[in-house]
Amino acid sequence: MSAVVWIAAGSLTAWLWLLLGQGFFWRTDVRLPPRVEPADWPSVGVVVPARDEAGVLPDSLPSLLAQDYPGRAEIFLVDDDSSDGTGALALELAERHGGLPLTVDSPGAPPPGWTGKLWAVRHGIGLARARDPEFLLLTDADIAHAPDSLRELVAAARTGGFDLVSQMARLRVESVWERLVVPAFVYFFAQLYPFRRIGTKGARTAAAAGGCVLLRTDAAERARIPDAIRHAVIDDVALARVVKGDGGHIWLGLAERVDSVRPYPRLHDLWRMVSRSAYAQLRHSPLLLVGTVLGLVLVYLVPPGALFVGLAAGSAPTMAAGGIAWLVMTGTYLPMLRYYRQPLWLAPLLPVTAFLYLLMTVDSAVQHYRGRGAAWKGRTYARPGTAFEER
Template sequence: MSGSSGTASGRLRRVSLLTWIAVGSLVAWGWLLLGQGGFWRTDVRLPPRPDDEPGQRPPEERARGDEPETWPSVAVVVPARDEAGVLPVSLASLLAQDYPGPAEILLIDDGSTDGTGRLARELADRTEGGLPLTVTSPGEPEPGWTGKLWAVRHGIALARAREPAPEYLLLTDADIAHAPDSLRELVAAARASGLDLVSQMARLRVATFWERLIVPAFVYFFAQLYPFRRVNRPRARTAAAAGGCVLLRDAAALHARVPESIRHAVIDDVALARAVKRGGGRIWLGLAERVDSVRPYPGLGELWRMVSRSAYAQLLHSPVLLLGTVAGLAVVYLAPPACLLGGALYGNGAAAAAGGAAWAVMAGTYAPMLRYYRQPLWLAPLLPFTAALYLLMTVDSAVQHYRGRGAAWKGRTYSRPRRVPEERFDPADSGRPDPANPR
């Protein structure tokens, strides 16, 4: 009799725990839906001109009369390491920019071994009437610098040595292809809205099964961490950018001591946005319409490495944050289908209903991102499976970090950075005189 009673009591405890987990997950999704800055919305696009009506006239249909009479000078800085495979598309799109003002491209060949620099020069020679191109190499990075930021520093210093120095810097990755009016639209938006930093998250390639499963979720999770609307509020503390496409006002970069102040950052785009916003600059982040990544990630292995190389750095290399993230992913993403199935198995209608409702909200918030990527909506209910993969990638990122192979990219590995001491910024390091202290 007592054994039967004990079995019933154990089953009751399991049912009760399952219900609480399901309800907790549903509450979490209710908060994410309503209280996380509308992260699931995909209508945050390039700021409209003041004389544009919302939803009217896409960029290609805007009249030239809407644009400024004079256009500021821009230096396009492209750090490139072994990028010969993508340059024929990405660099060609930059050379063909339809920009009315003075602009040039500075491609910084960061120790490539595949002929990146040579190919870049050949592409420029073949492009009639394209933007002028300079190809240079910074040498190996100094201690305390990541390779990309060392290349960016070299490009910015070269740009500032021009006379006159550019008003804007376009920092764009070597795998990013731009529509012909991309630079024009970025500059027009920055000028019209008084923005110091304008960043568009390039549309990543989605062609294979694994890309369809993982890539839209990658952007979805990023937006959940850094809701675009919250990023774009001047008084909000949240700051982020998408490193593939960042238009930066040079005066704001000087004020924020960029890139020197973030030289050790593995997740350099978020660090850049934080530095600019902390310095009082106005920033904007949104989804791109016609800025695309042409880098393929056809298999699970390539996508796994893309995520895991920086996932633990995102958690500040903290075991506590890692445990919290794993627990959070489990409760928010894995619990809803588990509670639905467990509730059905144990006859727990409350757990099944709460789990099913949480799963439905999850899929509903994911649907807009799938539409943005032009993917079928039947992928939305598979988000828990994708989240499980991201959980494993994050754990693997921590494992690789403690094995000394964390944050590896193209032959370089970055360990946890030591604290960079505060130092007085010497304007001479920037290649540009200090307007407050002329020499």
């Protein structure tokens, strides 16, 4: 039992450090500050890359068209070689709903070395820059914005002097699997990239949420966005790193009125969402993969295991270390469940969700070595910098 006690103690130590030493990642109060309206409202170009998004556009695009923004704003939806009539539907929605001006264009398939989304973003930024906007709003086609979303983002950037302001859109949580997996997805993301550190000048931590990124145009030019990250599968984090590395001041927080309308009703859908980029997050390193698996086991699976082993063996130290670690884990997950308006009894089930993420991460590596890499909407990026494959 001595080895089990030491492993349980190591897990408890890890949780105490995460609780106090990882930027208070578990708190969910990093939100946009109260709006202070600027004396003049800068112009904004809204860039929306879209590939086969006809299923979600009716729930998202009207919210952009209806933005209540006092300055000049224009939407540029870039149809990334869609096969479902995405571009035509966007024009139809604009004609039906009115609102902000909408331009729909397509650059065609991406050349070698570019991901499809970033090739579309490059084209959209080019269209927007012809209007000389001060800011660019990069937002995904499945994101619905409250009418004052653009106002809030621009006011926060102006007031805080930020070059990049990003909000983590509230993902859909309706199916059983979404309830189990989605809040944990954001929780794990915040654990890797504590929001408080992202917004701190001088801190190395950098990340953004690709669904909603407001970026100063001059900062994008200095950082050569998106050319500098053209091959990135996890493009939002790569974008934030480049902007911050170039001296930019960035901010990321949880959204209150920016929502993803994309459904993930089945475990298979969520599995694809995570596994398509998990190994890319680990820089395709077998060593980092092994370390991540061992870390997930130590941090998330050892606490309940130690508690039950301690109970069965009558080992009070093992039982105590495992039980306290599990209790700390559960407590840190509660704020995220409250943010997602989910029942708090889901918190003790976090080890189950972590085990699913462990399997998804391993599967991501397996798919990579099978040559399938990051597969998304008919394209596969086997390795950084390689051309896509249609399938």
